[in-house]
Amino acid sequence: MVLKKCRLVINRNKHLGDLLLLKLFRGDHCLKMSFKNKVGPTLKKYGPHFKTLRELDFTKPTVTKQIPAGQTLEVDYFFEKSKLEVKQEIKDGEVARSFYNVATPIECYLFTIIIRNINNLNDINEAPENLLLNHVDLGEQIALIFSFEGIDGKPIMNPLIKPQRGNHIVLDLPDMRFDKLHIAVTNDDNPMAGNSDFLLTVPYRPTKVT
Numbered sequence: 146m147v148l149k150k151c152r153l154v155i156n157r158n159k160h161l162g163d164l165l166l167l168k169l170f171r172g173d174h175c176l177k178m179s180f181k182n183k184v185g186p187t188l189k190k191y192g193p194h195f196k197t198l199r200e201l202d203f204t205k206p207t208v209t210k211q212i213p214a215g216q217t218l219e220v221d222y223f224f225e226k227s228k229l230e231v232k233q234e235i236k237d238g239e240v241a242r243s244f245y246n247v248a249t250p251i252e253c254y255l256f257t258i259i260i261r262n263i264n265n266l267n268d269i270n271e272a273p274e275n276l277l278l279n280h281v282d283l284g285e286q287i288a289l290i291f292s293f294e295g296i297d298g299k300p301i302m303n304p305l306i307k308p309q310r311g312n313h314i315v316l317d318l319p320d321m322r323f324d325k326l327h328i329a330v331t332n333d334d335n336p337m338a339g340n341s342d343f344l345l346t347v348p349y350r351p352t353k354v355t
Contacts, residue, residue, distance in 0.1 A: 148174075149318070151276040152269065155287065155330075160312070161278070163261075164326075166318055176320060178220040178291070220256055222247070224322045229255065231347065245349035251323065254292040257303045259344040261286045261337045265287035274313075278330045281311045288333040295321040300327035303346075309334075 147167035155169030162180040169175055219232045222300070229245040246257070262285055267273065278289070292300040300310075318324045337344065 151274050151316070152272065153240070153328075154269060154275045154277050155260075155263050155266065156282065156305070158268050158270075159263055159266040161289075166321070169208060173226070174224040175328065176222045176224070180218045182350075194258065209344075214232065227273060231256075231345070235256060238261075242353075242355045243351045244353040245347055246352055250296045251293045252295065252303065253348045254290050254301050254303050254342075255350075256318065257288060257290050257292060257346045259286065259288045259333055259335070259337070259346075261342045263287055265342060276314065276316070278314055279334065281310060281312075283311060283330065283332040286333045286337070288331050288335075290327075290329040292324055292327045293330070294327070299338060300329070302329060303348075306331065306352075307332065308332075 146168040146170055147165055151164050153161040153164055155161050162178060165177045165179070167177060168176045217233075217234045219230075221229070221230045221232070222228070223282075227247045227249055229247050231243045231245075233241045249254075263283075264285065281285075288306045290303045291308060292302065295301050306329075308329065308331035311329065314328040314330070316326040316328065318326055
């Protein structure tokens, strides 16, 4: 059952993806971020690291997974289990999944995505469920940080992202264990390797990869 749905929009008409709050058949609840664009030419997913993005060598073995062009991506958070799942659907039907335990109380952001060429995102028409993430032109490369609130009632930002200009959205999640999702959107000047247009970082170590 869909309890809440919004379409995330960048630069007025660029469709980043859909954010859904779901009640599952067993009564559990899930926050699903579904990216509606093909995340090519490559999706590179990184494990935990302690360097700045500028110090990372994007071609070395810190890359844990590289998926060919034309793939779809979902990130799910399961409230009752405090687990994060990253699901990548591959062209021939194979599905790659990674699972992460999210420590509580909340000590870190959920995940960060960086998009280099936002003009490559699909156009979208105006609709009541659209959620505009920014009100100014952020340039060609942006970063988005998704976070719940820590014990101090404040969202936890990605320390590797230094916002210069952008926006901060708070999305209410009624009756959930964590009832506010924070989305910080900022321009990003960190270099992206090669022809990679999309970077996903998760600040937790995977407990299972399939």
